[in-house]
Amino acid sequence: MSEYVIEMNHIRKEFPGIVANDDITLQLKKGEIHALLGENGAGKSTLMSVLFGLYQPEAGEIKKDGKVVEIRDPNDATALGIGMVHQHFKLVDVFTVLDNIILGAETTDKLGFLKKKEAREKVIALSERYGLKVDVDAKVEDITVGMQQRVEILKMLYRDNDILIFDEPTAVLTPQEINELMEIMRGFAREGKSILFITHKLNEIMAVSDRVTVLRKGKYIGTVNTQNTNKQELSNMMVGRPVQLEIHKKDAVPGETVLDVRNLTVPSKIHKNDAVRGVSFQVHKGEILCIAGIDGNGQTELIHGLTGLEKASAGKITLCGEDISNASIRKRSRAGMAHIPEDRHKHGLVLGYTLEQNLVLQKYKEPRFQNHGFIRFGEVRKYAEKLIEEYDVRSGQGPITIARSMSGGNQQKAIIARELDRDEPLVVAVQPTRGLDVGAIEHIHAQLVAERDEGKAILLVSLELDEVLGLSDRILVIYEGELVGELDPKHTTPEELGLYMSGAKRQGKEEKQNA
Amino acid sequence: MPRIEPESGKIKWYKSDGAKSVYASLISILIGLAVGTLVIIIVGLLKSNISPKGIWDGVRLVFLGVFSTGRTDGQLTFGFNPVNMGNMLFRATPLIMTGLSVAVAFKTGLFNIGAAGQYLMGTMGTLSVGLWLGWSSCPSWLAWICAFLTGIVLGALWGAIPGLFKAFLNINEVITCIMTNWIAANLVTWWFDVHEEFKNAAEGGKVGYIIPLKNVDVVTPKLGMDILFPDSQANGGFWIACLIAVLMWVIMTKTTFGFELRACGLNRHAAKYAGINDKRNIVLSMVIAGALASAGGCLYFLSGNTEFYWSTYMSLPADGFNGIPVALLASNHPIGVIFAGMFMSTLNIAGLQLKYLTAYNEYIANIIIATIVYLSAFAMFFKMLLNTKRKKAKEVQIAVTTEEAKPEIESAETDEAAAEAEDAVDDEEEGGQQ
DSSP states (O other): OOSEEEEEEEEEEEETTEEEEEEEEEEEETTOEEEEEOOTTSSHHHHHHHHTTSSOOSEEEEEETTEEEOOOSHHHHHHTTEEEEOSSOOOOTTSBHHHHHHTTSOOBOTTSOBOHHHHHHHHHHHHHHTTOOOOTTSBGGGSOHHHHHHHHHHHHHHTTOOEEEEESTTTTOOHHHHHHHHHHHHHHHHHTOEEEEEEOOHHHHHHHOSEEEEEETTEEEEEEEGGGOOHHHHHHHHHSSOOOOSOOOOOOOOOSEEEEEEEEEEEOSSSSSEEEEEEEEEEETTOEEEEEOOTTSSHHHHHHHHHTSSOOSEEEEEETTEEOTTOOHHHHHHTTEEEEOSOIIIIIOOTTSBHHHHHTTTTTTSTTTEETTEEOHHHHHHHHHHHHHHHTOOOSSGGGSBGGGSOHHHHHHHHHHHHHHTOOSEEEEESTTTTOOHHHHHHHHHHHHHHHHTTOEEEEEEOOHHHHHHHOSEEEEEETTEEEEEEOTTSOOHHHHHHHHTTSOOOOHHHHHHO | OOOOOTTTOOSOGGGSHHHHHHHHHHHHHHHHHHHHHHHHHHHHHHOTTOOHHHHHHHHHHHHHGGGEEEEETTEEEESOOHHHHHHHHHHHHHHHHHHHHHHHHHHTTOOOTTHHHHHHHHHHHHHHHHHHHHHTTOOHHHHHHHHHHHHHHHHHHHHHHHHHHHHHHOOOHHHHHHHHHHHHHHHHHHHHHHOGGGBOOSSTTOTTBBOOGGGGTOOOOOTTHHHHSTTSSOOTHHHHHHHHHHHHHHHHHHBHHHHHHHHHHHOHHHHHHTTOOHHHHHHHHHHHHHHHHHHHHHHHHHTSSOOOBOOOTTOOOHHHHHHHHHHHHTTTOHHHHHHHHHHHHHHHHHHHHHHHHSSSOTHHHHHHHHHHHHHHTTHHHHHHHHHHHHHHHHHHHHHHSOTTHHHHHHHHHHHHHHHHHHHHHHHHHHHHHO
């Protein structure tokens, strides 16, 4: 028997005009946790799709236990014991946990009735054996994201898979849940199951994996033992140049209040309760205030209420001394608010417009860019070229590139260029580095710190703990639409932050009043 | 505004996006004509009264109907026919206007299927005001302007209704447009039913029609059309339509207003985020679309010699719906709409020539139009085919462009490929679970 359960040798996969995987080799040992590391677009997903039978490689071979196998579709993969937890869960919301687990692998009696009792026993046995706490009769829409992930894992176990692929599993979890997940993964490895763990978070790799394979731009860079490496080396391998992992910044010198929010309440679009309930805070000149929380606790609605994308039902917002509680979006932005939106495709860019059109999306009405309602194309072009140069936005055809054809990182750079160049006293940055690779993140963090040092007030919303702790000068934790604590990033730990984020801990009302 | 860079020479004009739209439309047209030819041949073979020569005549008329000069000694003759030509332009006028209406709405992300109703409202306003003022002592040029403006304003208001529903209640404009179409049809019928004075009772058997505007001398000036195309129905309305098309092109591409409208159409959320009043823009673009469609009705009946069959509650004007294929054929380009409208009316003329000069009837032309309508929906698909061809060519181009830009483009495409891969995974998974 071979040392490896899965070997992918010299895999090459081409798409029209591009080589997504170029001579990639990945060897998975029995009972190991193997991390697959790479930036966005490095070819991780393509490689896993090849393993899962969704793509046929142009060259290379896949071996299972030393024997060459052909995986033509996901059914072949399942038959070989390969299972996958996708980044976005594939669950039927209105089905129970049990129904979701057996879906597609139902066993029936002779008359075609489901043998649910048997399935139920098997699921409960599995869940106890691996410490995967789930409520088998709860509907998926009612359970937490962490439990949904456990359901996904149980789906793989129910199908007796012993090669488990986790695609960015920690993106949606709290620190505590991440720790639990890692414990579960270690348990699988001890049982002899093999785990492929796709991620770009270095902390997790260092914590849980045995070996790491690094891809960059479709090429195989190398495989290292986790013990013999460190975060710096891994990130250098991933990006191809030395990367600054730590955010270097001076101590904040907070000045006068720029933004004052009092008792802001924003209704939810999804349910009857308010998504944001009576939130009050201030942002000062020269500080980065971070709103931390698990996704879906009202951050989005808070920002929408603040920027005017949605109407707040109560509360007062004062920006630079001006009451903007009921102002239009344009008035708010003119009053001194730049906004890097959470969803760059939905709000940030008109994807069908060119880069230069996107760069003047708020400014086209300024006298500089129009003459009696006619756009001054020359001025727009000049301005776009200036921003592209200054903020290093790269694209195929410069100002006339259609925004849709640009890479995610450069789309985000374009938005940041547009917003920061407006030079407003308040910058609202919502997940400014979401989905970006290490190199781009480094760049954006440096820019935000530079803005702060120039005396801007920065309101940051982030789900990434590293970013929350590394970038901010003050942290407010939001839980179920309320601010439950204020923390100093210098004196707190990820664990403490996690307790607040998950609602397990909150600063008392008295304390808040005293503060 | 994807403008071509002359100095970099990266995209030649014949490879530009616009050119590809033209190719795609031409492909649709050619296939449509081919299908028409096939139908003519099959019908000719099945019917005993059509000889092989008759089939050949039919085919020639489909392609060259507008140049037909009748028959001499049993042989079809072709040449410049000012009557056909002029009538073609005359019939193109309302098509250009409804085409513009649909195209402008499309550009702003709305599907204006309500052009027919707006057209009817315009017709009603124009005819009523034209006749009233024509009977009064008002000078006829002023009557013309008032009639035209009334029609446009009515159409604009009619277009505003679906716009308001869409903007404030998020009700799909297609549904409201269809409903307002039939409301318009009944409203117009009711209006002329109760106003006996508009009915053409003077001429025998014409009481079902409205008095033509030429009777009160409120007609569009010829503006040279009578010299160019003597004896035809052509008039200055065609020039007005062209002028409006150019104006729409300027507004949509050169002004901040057009910038806002298109931003709303492409991404309502991003427009809102940028401080653009998305609701106002949705209403405005429907108002413009309504005004354009109704202008088609106005110009058609202001020609003076057209007669409006007022009991229209059972049917909607074809010109209203034909605006959709015109816009599609033109890839929603306002200038392209002029040519697409002319092409559609050319087919109309060809149909009439078939009817008068051969044993075929004019419905063959309708089959061709229908085929092209159907295929014009595929115009996007043809364009995509042309695009994938270019993508491969682009690879070669990338190799010769600067080294600096190269990795960036590659990574952008890797992203795309990765996203595609992910999507594929999603799809497969879902398929597997079912």
